Amino acid sequence: xxxxxxxxxNGRPVHVVDGARSPFLKARxxxxxxxxxxxxxxxxRGLCLRQPFxxxxxDEVVAGCVMPGPDEANIARVVALRLGxxxxxxxxxxxxxxxxxxxxxxTAARNIASGRSDLVLAGGIEAMSHAPVLLGTAMVxxxxxxxxxxxxxxxxxxxxxxxxxxxxxxxxxxxxLTDPVVGLSMGQTAEILAHRFGIDREAMDRFALESHxxxxxxxxxGHLVEIEPVYDRHGKxxxxxxxxxxxxxxxxxxxxRPVFDRPxxxxxxxxxxxxxxxxxxxxxxxxxAVAQYDLPVLGRLVDSSWAGLDPAQMGLGPVxxxxxxxxxxxxxxxxxxxxxxxxxxxxxxxxxxAAWTDDDYCRAELGRDTAFGPIDRERLNVDGGGISLGHPxxxxxxxxxxxxxxxxxxxxxxxxxxxxxxxxxxxxAILVExxxxxx
Numbered sequence: 001x002x003x004x005x006x007x008x009x010n011g012r013p014v015h016v017v018d019g020a021r022s023p024f025l026k027a028r029x030x031x032x033x034x035x036x037x038x039x040x041x042x043x044x045r046g047l048c049l050r051q052p053f054x055x056x057x058x059d060e061v062v063a064g065c066v067m068p069g070p071d072e073a074n075i076a077r078v079v080a081l082r083l084g085x086x087x088x089x090x091x092x093x094x095x096x097x098x099x100x101x102x103x104x105x106x107t108a109a110r111n112i113a114s115g116r117s118d119l120v121l122a123g124g125i126e127a128m129s130h131a132p133v134l135l136g137t138a139m140v141x142x143x144x145x146x147x148x149x150x151x152x153x154x155x156x157x158x159x160x161x162x163x164x165x166x167x168x169x170x171x172x173x174x175x176x177l178t179d180p181v182v183g184l185s186m187g188q189t190a191e192i193l194a195h196r197f198g199i200d201r202e203a204m205d206r207f208a209l210e211s212h213x214x215x216x217x218x219x220x221x222g223h224l225v226e227i228e229p230v231y232d233r234h235g236k237x238x239x240x241x242x243x244x245x246x247x248x249x250x251x252x253x254x255x256x257r258p259v260f261d262r263p264x265x266x267x268x269x270x271x272x273x274x275x276x277x278x279x280x281x282x283x284x285x286x287x288x289a290v291a292q293y294d295l296p297v298l299g300r301l302v303d304s305s306w307a308g309l310d311p312a313q314m315g316l317g318p319v320x321x322x323x324x325x326x327x328x329x330x331x332x333x334x335x336x337x338x339x340x341x342x343x344x345x346x347x348x349x350x351x352x353x354a355a356w357t358d359d360d361y362c363r364a365e366l367g368r369d370t371a372f373g374p375i376d377r378e379r380l381n382v383d384g385g386g387i388s389l390g391h392p393x394x395x396x397x398x399x400x401x402x403x404x405x406x407x408x409x410x411x412x413x414x415x416x417x418x419x420x421x422x423x424x425x426x427x428x429a430i431l432v433e434x435x436x437x438x439x
Contacts, residue, residue, distance in 0.1 A: 009109055009110060009113045009301060009302065009303050009304060010113065011113035011114050011115065012112060012113050012114075012115060012286050012287065013113075013286070013287055013300055014109040014112045014113055014284055014285075014286070014300060014301045015284065015285050015286070015287070015290055015295075015297045015298075015299070015300055015301075015435075016282050016283070016284060016285075016297070016298045016299050016300065016301060016401075016402075016405055016432075017283050017284075017285050017290065017295040017296060017297055017298060018047060018050070018051065018282070018283045018295075018296070018298060019047065019123075019226055019280070019281055019282035019283065019298065019398075019402040019405070020043055020044065020046060020047035020226055020227070020228045020280075020281055020402075021043055021123075021226050021227060021228065021278065021279060021280035021281065021395070021398070021399055021402060022034075022039050022042060022043040022227070022228060022230050022238075022277075022278050022279045022280070023227055023229075023230065023238045023239060023240050023241050023242065023278070024241045024242075024243065024276045024277070024278035024389050024390040024392060024395075024399075025129075025238060025241075025242055025243075025276060025277045025278065025390075026242055026243040026274050026275070026276055026390055027128055027129035027274075027275040027276060027277065028129070030129070031127075031129050031130050032127060032129035032130065032277045033232035033233065033234070033236070033238075034127060034230065034232060034277060035069055035071075035072065035127055035130055036065060036067075036068055036069060036072055036075060036125045036126060036127040036130065036277075036279070036394075037068075037069070037071075037072045037075055037078050037079055037082070037125075039125060039127060039230065039277060039278065039279045040063065040075070040079045040123075040125040040279040040281075041079055041082045041083060042228065042230040042231070042279075043123075043228050043230065043279040043280065043281055044079065044083055044121065044123075044279070044281045045083065045228075046228045047228065047281055047283070048083055048084075048121075051283070051293075051295075052293050052294065052295070053119070053293045054084075055080075055083050055084045055085040055086070055089070055121075056084070056085060056086040056088070056089060057119055057293075058080075058085055058089050058119050058120060058121050059089070059111075059116075059117035059118055059119050059120055060089065060090050060091060060092075060108070060111070060117055060120050060121075061076050061077075061079065061080040061083075061085060061089060061090075061091035061092075061120070061121045061122070062076060062091070062092060062093075062094060062104040062105075062107050062108045062120060062121075062122040062123075063075055063076035063079060063091070063092075063093050063094070063104055063122070063123060063124060063125055063394075064093070064094050064095065064096070064099075064100025064101040064102070064103050064104040064123070064124035064125070064394045064395075064397065064398065065093055065095065065100060065124065065125045065126060065394040066095055066097060066100055066126060066176065066393050066394045067126065067127075067128070067130075067131050067132070067172065067173075067176060067393075067394075068093070068125075069127070069130055069132075070132070074091070074092065074093050075093050075125060076091040076092055076093040077090075077091040077092070077093075079091070079125075080121075083121075085121075094107055095394075096422060096426070096428070097393060097422045097423040097424055097426075098342070098344065098391070098393045098396060098397070098420050098421065098422045098423055099396075099397045099420045099422045099426070099427075099428040100124050100126075100393065100394040100397060101123055101124020101125075101280060101394055101395050101396060101397035101398030101399065102124075102304075102397025102398065102400075102401065102418070102420060102428045102430060103397065103428070104122045104123055104124055104397075104398065105122050105123070105282060105284070105301065105397070105398060105401055105430065106304045106306075106428075106430065107122070108120040108122035108284050109122075109284055109301045109304070112284055112285070112286050117286075118285065118286040118288055118289040119283070119284075119285050119286070119289040120283070120284045120285075121281060121282075121283055122281070122282055122283075122284055122398070123279065123280045123281035123282055123395070123398040124279070124280055124392075124394040124395040124396070124397055124398040124399075125278075125279040125392075125394050125395055126276075126277065126278060126279075126392035126393050126394035126395050127277040127392070128173060128275045128276060128277055128392055128393065129275070129277050130277070131171075131172045131173035131176065132172040133169045133170070133171060133172060134169065134170040134171075134172055135169070135170065136166070136168055136169075136170050138165065138166050139166040139167065142158070142161065142162060142166050145158045145161070146158050146159075173275070177423070179311045179312075179314070179423060179424060179425075181311055181424070182311045182312045184311075184312055185260055186314070186344065186345075186423055187259055187260030187261075187267050187272060187345065188260045188261060189311070189312055189313060189314050189315055189348075190260070190267045190272070190315055190344070190345035190347040190348050191260055191261045191265050191266065191267050191347070192312055192313060193313060193315050193316065193347050193348055193351035194266050194267065194347040194351070196313070196351065197350070197351045197354040197355070199266075199347050199350045199351060199354070200266070201254075201266045202250075203346075203350060204266060204267070204268075204271040204345075204346040204347050204350065205250055205253040205254060205268075205270065205271055205346070206250065207271065207346035207349065207350060207387070208248070208253060208270055208271040208346050208387045208388075209248055209249070209250060209253060211343060211346075211381065211384045211385050211386075211387040211388040212244060212245050212246070212248045212384065212387070212388040213384075214381065214382060214383055214384040214388070215241065215244050215383060215384030215385075215388040215389055216244060216246050216384075217383075218382075218383035218384060219240055219241075219244065223383055223406075223410065224240070224241075224383065224403075225406060226280075226402050226403060226406060227239070227240065227241075241388075241389040241390065243274045243276060243388060243389055243390045244384075244388055244389065245388070248270070252270075253268070253270040253271065256268040256269055256270045259272070266347065267345055267347055271345065271346040271347070271387065272344070272345050272346070272387065273342075273343055273344050273345065273385075273386035273387055273390065273391035274386070274387070274388075274389075274390040274391065275390070275391075276389075276390025276391060276392045277392055278390065278392035278395045278396075278399070279392075279395050280395045280396075280398035280399040280402055281398065282398060282401065282402055284301070297435055297436075298405050298406075298409065298434075299405040299408060299409070299432050299433055299434045299435060300432065300433045300435050301401075301430060301431075301432055302329075302430075302431040302432060302433050303325055303328065303329065303430070303431040304325075304428070304429065304430045304431070305321045305322070305324045305325045305328075305428070305429050306321060306426065306427070306428050306429075307320035307321040307323075307324070307426060307427045307428075308320075308425055308426050308427075309365075309425050309426070309427065310425055311423075311424055311425030312425075313425070314421050314422060314423055314424065314425045314426070315344060315345065315347070315348030315351055315352070315421045316348075316351060316352060316355055316421065316427070317419075317420065317421035317422050317425070317426050317427025317428070318341050318342075318352050318419035318420065318421055318427050318429060319352050319355045319356055319361075319365075319366070319427070320365070320366065320427045321419055321426075321427035321428050321429035322356075322417055322419050322427075322429045323362075323366045323368070323372070325417065325429055325431045326372065327368075329431065331415075332372060332373050333356070333372050333373040333374060333375050333376075334373055335415065336375075336379075336415055336416060336417050337379065337408065337411070337413035337414055337415050337416055338379050338380075338382065338404060338407050338408060338411070338413055338416040339375055339379060339380045339381070339404075339416065339417055339418075339419075340380075340381060340385070340400035340401075340403065340404045340407075340416070340417070340418040340419070341380060341381065341385075341418075341419050341420070342385060342386055342391065342396050342397075342400055342419070342420040342421065343381065343385035343386035343387045343388075343391070344386060344391060344420075344421055345387075346387060348421055349381075349385075352421075353374070353375055353377075353380075356371065356372050356374070356375060357371045357372060357373070357374050358371055359371045382407060383403065383407070385400075396420060397418075397420055397428065400418040400419075400420070401418045401430055401432060404416045404417075404418045404432055405432055405434065408432070408433075408434035408437065409434055409436065412434075412437055413434060413437055414433055414434055414437035415431070415432070415433050415434075416431075416432050416433075416434075417429055417430070417431055417432070418430050418432065
């Protein structure tokens with residue numbers, strides 16, 4: 001395990017003044033109603049229109065995205081131009097797998113802290129239902145031969161070389177969710193963690209059920225105030241995360257078969273994050289920009305941390321990323337009012353909770369003398385998470401930060417941490433504060 005020696009967001013304060021996201025739309029076996037760029041524009045349009053400054057006032061636009069479409073090269077620039085930011089506002093796209101949206105926030109925040117920027121639109125996007133289906137190397141080579149054939153005789157010879165195996169598709173999404181170094185899918189890494197920490201199927205399913213219950217309660221209470229309606233080309237309006245299963249029960253979850261380690265595994269589609277399309281944006285500002293435009297302040301990005309660990313146990317990334325934040329600021333678990341740990345898998349979050357309080361793990365892997373205090377489950381993912389609302393990989397890191405700030409504001413709380421595990425064996429975390437809290 002290696003933890004980045006990260007000094008945090010030293011320099012000028014970084015404020016979050018506003019944010020918005022699209023509903024997260026579950027992939028249902030065919031391309032969804034929005035491309036990534038379309039979803040990003042719709043999620044950001046209302047956010048930009050309600051600001052007291054024009055889109056041209058942004059110093060830059062930064063977006064995280066893992067799998068932009070072929071017409072979306074440097075998708076941040078595509079979106080910025082479509083939003084009316086103008087030709088002079090630079091834009092760039094970052095990629096850190098599941099934490100790409102968080103990386104965009106971190107990059108933008110560091111530019112503000114250092115004085116390079118004052119006002120930045122940053123966030124994340126993913127249309128996983130539009131993940132590419134590719135041709136294999138053999139088929140690409142055959143097509144090259146076909147293209148180089150100069151007469152009909154050469155084309156007949158090349159046609160005779162075509163075999164059914166050449167037509168086998170390469171499913172981009174499945175490749176992207178498999179670690180090429182250790183040869184394990186993300187679900188298989190969750191199975192490893194379940195075995196390591198003795199997490200059984202009932203505990204996973206109960207965690208998944210609670211995620212759906214909390215999202216249902218949040219929708220009913222109107223707590224997801226960050227969602228912007230989006231309209232597809234058929235005139236249908238999408239208002240809410242549509243992966244919620246209100247009728248989920250322990251009995252229905254128990255009937256699902258394991259997906260990643262058949263027939264004996266524990267990780268199922270029901271206790272894993274959903275494949276989803278979504279976009280999330282935040283507007284970050286320096287104190288000078290806040291004063292110039294008389295902007296409200298939702299909260300502050302205080303510090304960030306990134307860590308690396310064994311790719312085969314990538315789900316423990318939040319533990320390795322959150323620990324340096326806590327140590328730098330002299331905090332223990334009781335000092336954090338609310339937590340967001342992205343729900344890639346129920347087993348993965350439960351493993352993080354177990355490792356966080358395990359003296360041996362913290363000593364061996366984090367270099368601590370003792371473990372942290374337990375994380376209060378009632379203050380973790382209070383409105384559901386990736387299992388119930390989905391995990392569009394490029395967007396989730398931005399979503400959990402934005403929602404955490406709203407949770408702090410709603411409850412008059414001061415401090416929170418948002419964190420994700422990252423395919424490839426990494427973790428990311430951001431410490432945020434509600435500046436309006438009295439406690």
